[in-house]
Amino acid sequence: MNLDIDIESWPAGExxxxxxxxxxxxxxxxxxxxNPRLETSILFTSDEEVHALNREWRGRDKPTNVLSFxxxxxxxxxxxxxxxxxxMLGDLALAHGTCVREAAExxxxxxxxxxxxxVHGLLHLAGHDHETSEEDADKMEALExxxxxxxxxxxxxxxxx
Numbered sequence: 001m002n003l004d005i006d007i008e009s010w011p012a013g014e015x016x017x018x019x020x021x022x023x024x025x026x027x028x029x030x031x032x033x034x035n036p037r038l039e040t041s042i043l044f045t046s047d048e049e050v051h052a053l054n055r056e057w058r059g060r061d062k063p064t065n066v067l068s069f070x071x072x073x074x075x076x077x078x079x080x081x082x083x084x085x086x087x088m089l090g091d092l093a094l095a096h097g098t099c100v101r102e103a104a105e106x107x108x109x110x111x112x113x114x115x116x117x118x119v120h121g122l123l124h125l126a127g128h129d130h131e132t133s134e135e136d137a138d139k140m141e142a143l144e145x146x147x148x149x150x151x152x153x154x155x156x157x158x159x160x161x
Contacts, residue, residue, distance in 0.1 A: 074127025
């Protein structure tokens with residue numbers, strides 16, 4: 001997967017390298033994300049920008065931590081041949097202030113929480129959805145845990161019963 005990464009409203013850091021590592025880890029666990037034709041844009045931006053995007057494109061007038069805008073259905077992704085022109089998987093946008101606050105609340109480094117949110121967003125782009133059923137939520141959570149483990153990041157759901 002090729003990434004187009006834009007960093008605005010985030011402090012200096014290794015955000016691009018983190019996003020690349022996360023994408024590679026996702027491809028190792030979710031093979032549909034390993035297709036070399038896939039392209040994804042990731043925007044590291046402000047809470048205000050994510051709030052505006054959420055309001056404009058989702059009709060939800062509230063901030064959130066990560067937004068996913070898929071451009072392929074899961075079926076299209078699974079049927080995509082590895083040869084051919086680039087194919088846009090979708091866009092992600094991460095909200096800095098919300099990510100910082102949530103990381104602090106969870107007692108984890110910002111980089112670990114940002115990695116989790118990128119994993120979560122990429123799985124949404126791949127057609128996984130935790131809101132459709134408890135079974136789908138469990139499958140998505142298991143994928144997230146496995147991918148994060150490959151990155152050396154602890155289970156973010158470990159303290160949940």
